[in-house]
Amino acid sequence: MPLPTSRRRFRAGIRRPRLPLLRAQGRPALATLLTASVLGGAYVVQAVAALAPHVPLLLAATALSLAVEGVLYRWQRGVPALFAKAHADVTVRHVLRDLLLVVGLLRLGEQHRETQYAPLLAGLLLCYALHCAIQAVSVLVRRTRTLPVVTRNIDASALRLSPAPPALLRRPGHRLLVFGLPATAGLTATAVTDDPRCAAAGIGLSLALALGGLVALSLRLLPGKRPAGEQEVLAWFDAWLAEYRPTVGLYFSGGPSSVYQAGMWLEPLARLDGRPLIVLRERFMVSRIPATDIPIVCLPKVPTLMRLEHSTLQVLIHPSNSGKTSQVLRIPTIKHAFVNHGESDKLSSCNPYAKAYDEVWVAGPAARERYALAEVGVEDKDVVEIGRPQLDAVRPYAGPPAGAYTTVLYAPTWEGWDGDPGNTSVIAAGENLVRALLADPGVRLLYKPHPLTGSVDPRAGAADRRVRELIRAANRARSCPRPAPSKELATRTAELDRLTAAEFREGADQAERMLVQSTPPPGRAEAVARATRAWEAAYWASLPEGEHQVVVDARPSLYSCFDAADLLISDVSSVISDFLASGKPYAVANTGGMSEAEFRAAFPTVAAAVILTPDASGVPALLETVRHPEKDGLAGARAALKARLLGPAEPSSQERFAGAVRALGETALEHRLRVPGRRPAELPGQRRERVPHTVSPAAGVPSGTPTRG
Known part of the structure; x- marks a missing residue:
């Protein structure tokens, strides 16, 4: 007797072989391993050359490690993450490189007094102290520029926004490599020439670069240079909502590869008669949404999201389910419709999560039947057939x-x-x-x-x-004749x-x-x-x-x-x-x-x-x-x-979609008018006086507990 489909799927999933990670990734993994090995080997050779001491080998190993560092941030971005997991991030690597150079200098300069190199070592330590200070100020600047609301297609000039600081000052790895390069070069030159002035010049230049970067970032913290604060931004956002008065929106939360799910609903949403809005939850998604004239707001935090409850927004459509969807569903003044990003016979097209929405909008009768057969809690009265507006063209x-x-x-x-x-x-x-x-x-x-x-x-x-x-x-x-470039x-x-x-x-x-x-x-x-x-x-x-x-x-x-x-x-x-x-x-x-x-x-x-x-x-x-x-x-x-x-060819899917939005919007308005008129005692959780609960031995339930008839 053949196994049921679900059982076959389960067993097939258990039997599926797992390939080793390196074999699965192929050549990129080998390139990563090779690059990491070369960098690690360069430090080993540099240590041996510093202790020997051997100037040509020390010079070659230092140059190789610097060259590989440049390659990492350009073509092998996975290697820095690999080193960071081993607690060997760029700061540790740079300190180790310079430390080995200092060791080499001390070994080479036995005929000199070690005090000659003490000022150089102090200057080098000061460079790293300034690097830490720049990083601390960079974090503060980033926090002042991290707004509670991120928007697109909305005039935000009132928030005193300004261009970002140079990327070099915000990226510790790049900054340390660039600012520390003169010091490293100077130490290397001193190892070759045995002239401390080379190291002094290099360290001095690194100190000047680091100090200039610290001053440039610190100026960003002045009151006149900061963007608007959190409360000012929230007040501005509330005022914008009151002025724009949105009626229908698209809610989306997901990863970079899922942006197409929201993109397919942009044009149908833009063709509606109301005032549309796009609500996002991930900051990076704001710039990934395809070209649209619809205002976009990103509300990462739940308290900020809850401000939509007091807006004129009536309907939110949802192209996908996500963990953060449950947060917006808590807003009682908005009606929610699940529109999905495609329909098929797979179980994902009749997910039990769909019963959390006020309505489920599907393309045609087949999807309605699919939900009925799946018995996932979606009632037939909540299923609305709207077609697929994206397919009209x-x-x-x-x-x-x-x-x-x-x-x-x-x-x-x-x-x-x-x-x-x-x-x-x-x-x-x-x-x-x-x-x-x-x-x-x-x-x-x-x-x-x-x-x-x-x-x-x-x-x-x-x-x-x-x-x-x-x-x-x-x-x-086939050798098809290729025409001239078009x-x-x-x-x-x-x-x-x-x-x-x-x-x-x-x-x-x-x-x-x-x-x-x-x-x-x-x-x-x-x-x-x-x-x-x-x-x-x-x-x-x-x-x-x-x-x-x-x-x-x-x-x-x-x-x-x-x-x-x-x-x-x-x-x-x-x-x-x-x-x-x-x-x-x-x-x-x-x-x-x-x-x-x-x-x-x-x-x-x-x-x-x-x-x-x-x-x-x-x-x-x-x-x-x-x-x-x-x-x-x-x-x-x-x-x-x-x-x-x-569904049918007439009326068009766009017309049916617009009709569903209007109908659900009217339901939302009726709800807003009906609920405030009720007495507090009629609403659960709104009673002003609570009856003390005492357990009745005879009944086995708390006395004073309201019962349903």
Whole structure:
């Protein structure tokens, strides 16, 4: 008897082999190990040369250690963290380097009195004391510039924001290397020439640099140089909320790799009639949100977040769940709707956490049924079908391939966290599918792997690299004539880069970025959207006809690949649900060990798909149905499934989304009007007098405890 799907997934996760860390990381790990070994070896050689003493060897070891330090911060940023874990951070390393030079000088200068070097040693110690003082002042400056609210697209000139101090003064590792370099060079020169004046000159220059840095940072602490204080910023934020009067917002919390989840809802939110707002919780996320004209506020602390309770904000939509979501759900004056960042048959699309929201907004009837069958506590009355506003612009099916090539988009998802072999087809079927597609001379392949591929299972990353090599080899064999560089694409790229490039300098901190991004040009988001569409058109036109493509950059987008493709091959994920908006044929790889009947029963989104086995034997027949629509027996099923997954074509998804926002906003307003009118005794926890609780032996419950009838 076959195991249930969940049991098979569990066992598959247990059996999945774990590869050693070094083997999984490959060449980057070897480079890190080699660099760390060279640096450690340089210190050993320097110590031996200082004790010998041996001037040429001491000079060479010192120069090598300094050169490797420069390489670390440029190309091997993981090595400093490795040394820091061993309590050998940059300060310790620099002190050790200079100390060994001093030891070498003392060993070399036996004919002189040791008191000659005492002033040099005192000056060196003073350099390190100034370094510690600069670091302390740098921390104080950073605290004054760390505001309780970070904003974007909001005029924050009243907060007295200013450019950040030079990055060199804020980064202890870089600062010590630069400021201490003259002292180290002077000590090295003295070891070669036996002239203490060289060391004195170098140490003096280091002292001057350190003292200048300390003064420059200390001036930032003067009252007129500081940004507004915490209470002043909070008062300013409350005044801005009262003036702007937001009505609907997007709440998002997550890591750097999840920013796309919020990005897909920016345009639908911007097209609403109300006054939208984006609420973030992580400071770094403020600059990562794509171009938008919507005001953005980051409220890292819960007490600051609670100030939204007294604003006019009525509705917050949530594209994802996070640990910090529970904090904003405590605000009773705001209604919350979970909109998700994609829908599929996976368990994540009917997470029990969804019952915490006031409403769950889904694309179509299939998601409503999914929640009902999952029995996770989401009541049917709280499920609202709004479609997928992001898909309104996806071009519909326009017939079989018109050109010489059939464009196939292979977009597998990643391996996930549970070890289920059916999550991604890359490991078990990726190479077979790609080989079968490349074997057809009339196929042009677009390969777009998930950005997280290989992040959990190294086998997925290895399979992804092999697939890319297969595509490169096929392009070399096909020898597609490459046209001249497209001037149109170059122009469009320059325009799009100009609109989307960071407007702040590399060393800018959050306060400076907040200042620079406070007043964006009007209509910038729409200009970016137009420039993106123009760039995508120029990109596809610039490619050699028939050349296979590996699409891994942010541009072109997945939806742009939908428009370019005649066929999609993917896994069970939200990609196939979104692709159905086009009405084009699609296929799904079955790599979980199920029979086709079990696979279709377990995953309703594959009902209108061609099911491919890991050996990819069905690819030729699949391509035949794409090129000859009369052989395609699933066209009607795709239309029916599209309606079930995404809802009706009319009214549009954007209209249904706007209607859901208005309805939930009205509910929030009714709640605000109704609750304040109630007497305190009617609200739990608001009674002015409490009845003493005494235990009644007969009843077994505290006497005076209110009971429900």
